[in-house]
Amino acid sequence: MSSPESVLSIHSLHKNYGKICAVDSLSLEIKKGSVFGLLGPNGSGKSTTLGMVMDVVVPSSGSFTWFGETPNHQQRKRIGAILEKPNFYPKFSATKNLQLACKIKEVGEERIAQVLEQVGLSARAGYSFHTFSLGMKQRLAIASALLAQPEVLILDEPTNGLDPQGIAEIRQLIIDIAQSGKTIILASHLLDEVQKVCTEIAVLRQGKLIYTGKVNEGFGDEVMLEIASDDITALIQVMKVHPTYLSHRLHKGHIEVKCAKGAKSSELSKYLASHNIFPSHMAEHKKNLEQQFMEILSQNA
Numbered sequence: 001m002s003s004p005e006s007v008l009s010i011h012s013l014h015k016n017y018g019k020i021c022a023v024d025s026l027s028l029e030i031k032k033g034s035v036f037g038l039l040g041p042n043g044s045g046k047s048t049t050l051g052m053v054m055d056v057v058v059p060s061s062g063s064f065t066w067f068g069e070t071p072n073h074q075q076r077k078r079i080g081a082i083l084e085k086p087n088f089y090p091k092f093s094a095t096k097n098l099q100l101a102c103k104i105k106e107v108g109e110e111r112i113a114q115v116l117e118q119v120g121l122s123a124r125a126g127y128s129f130h131t132f133s134l135g136m137k138q139r140l141a142i143a144s145a146l147l148a149q150p151e152v153l154i155l156d157e158p159t160n161g162l163d164p165q166g167i168a169e170i171r172q173l174i175i176d177i178a179q180s181g182k183t184i185i186l187a188s189h190l191l192d193e194v195q196k197v198c199t200e201i202a203v204l205r206q207g208k209l210i211y212t213g214k215v216n217e218g219f220g221d222e223v224m225l226e227i228a229s230d231d232i233t234a235l236i237q238v239m240k241v242h243p244t245y246l247s248h249r250l251h252k253g254h255i256e257v258k259c260a261k262g263a264k265s266s267e268l269s270k271y272l273a274s275h276n277i278f279p280s281h282m283a284e285h286k287k288n289l290e291q292q293f294m295e296i297l298s299q300n301a
Ligand SMILES: Nc1ncnc2c1ncn2[C@@H]1O[C@H](COP(=O)(O)OP(=O)(O)OP(=O)(O)O)[C@@H](O)[C@H]1O
Pocket: 017, 020, 021, 022, 040, 041, 042, 043, 044, 045, 046, 047, 048, 049, 189
């Protein structure tokens, strides 16, 4: 049974398209309040997974529950989704398009001004959809998905095709929506996007779940430190006997040290000082998410 905090619980979900296995025994748990990133390269099964949980793709086998219940029509109102390209009437204004969406969703039209404000489109409310930039179109789609005040918002590649400013705006909008208490499920092939927006992550590869965890913990447990000192040899000797030391490499006048989880630069500074080493430079890097992602993909190949 899923816990009361469970928003979406997926159990051994499977989808075959002929010989292609698009989603392979996928099990996932998405908790209330998380910003959950479904990350994977093109063709890894992200959209198929979202399609299944939104009932637009029929699973080959497996099951899922929304809010701890078997899927039913009533739950749909609690979920807002943008799965494909926004589908609006080009000649109708933003307001007119949202009026139509209100009818379909059985929502009062007083919500229109509120959602347009929320996505920053109030000033363009009366303009035809075809005059909108891609980013505005995407914001209107998000506005439409928010009309019924859903608890969950599902977004499939929300920044596809946008320019850097449009990307930044949509990402900020997603973060704002998450802060208003909604659970967000976001599919993306962009590591950067997931890192900036999501709190939790699931990595898919060829339809299989190969990693799941919190984004801020990184994929791995290691801490990378860059340390420089006048006496590199002494620095290495002292670092090598620190309890968190794993390995190091020399790099243009400094060392890059790999330490185990929990290593902190503040603590290491004190440790080095207690051995009469006063680094001229010390920086902690989170291991690059892209490197970690590539490592995970290759480990599971
Ligand atoms: N309607 C379909 N008919 C046949 N094969 C399909 C269909 N939809 C998806 N597939 C296949 O299923 C696999 C997963 O596709 P899916 O679209 O779910 O991946 P994705 O992770 O969303 O990729 P992208 O990052 O490109 O959006 C791919 O091999 C794809 O070719």
